[in-house]
Amino acid sequence: MRVFIVAIIAFVLGMFANIPAKIIIRHLYDTEYGRLVYICDDAMRSHYIAKNKILETPSEANLSELEIAEVALLDCQKYDVLRKKLLAYGLSEHDLSLISLKYIEEKSSDLMDVIEIHEINY
Numbered sequence: 001m002r003v004f005i006v007a008i009i010a011f012v013l014g015m016f017a018n019i020p021a022k023i024i025i026r027h028l029y030d031t032e033y034g035r036l037v038y039i040c041d042d043a044m045r046s047h048y049i050a051k052n053k054i055l056e057t058p059s060e061a062n063l064s065e066l067e068i069a070e071v072a073l074l075d076c077q078k079y080d081v082l083r084k085k086l087l088a089y090g091l092s093e094h095d096l097s098l099i100s101l102k103y104i105e106e107k108s109s110d111l112m113d114v115i116e117i118h119e120i121n122y
Contacts, residue, residue: 021089021090022090022091022095025086025089025090025091026091026095026099029082029086029099030099030102030103031103032082033079033082033083033086033096033099033100033103034099034100034102034103034104034106034107035103036075036078036079036082037079037099037100037103037104038103038104038107039075039079040073040075040076040078040079042072043069043072043073043075043076044073044076046069046072047066047069047070047072047073049069050062050065050066050068050069051066051069053065053066054066083096
């Protein structure tokens with residue numbers, strides 16, 4: 001009987017052992033991950049706009065702007081490396097999405113900033 005109770009306790013503790021670890025990992029990396037999401041999103045938006053500008057109006061100035069935007073995409077590499085690291089540590093896609101949204105909401109001064117983050121301009 002005693003072995004059975006110990007086995008049940010061990011099973012229950014094993015089921016919930018990763019919850020404190022996930023909370024600690026989220027707390028340690030939430031600001032850095034959120035910042036990289038924000039920076040990468042801005043870099044992708046700038047690249048998209050610069051690419052469309054050069055398609056509409058090819059010029060040296062627009063080409064230079066596109067090249068600068070392409071260099072800024074390197075920030076997305078840092079974001080992707082940290083994202084994969086956090087997934088390997090046991091965080092889920094849901095956890096990462098929640099961190100991203102919280103960071104954007106905290107850093108956005110008004111509703112228009114939040115809308116701009118999620119909007120694709122054509």
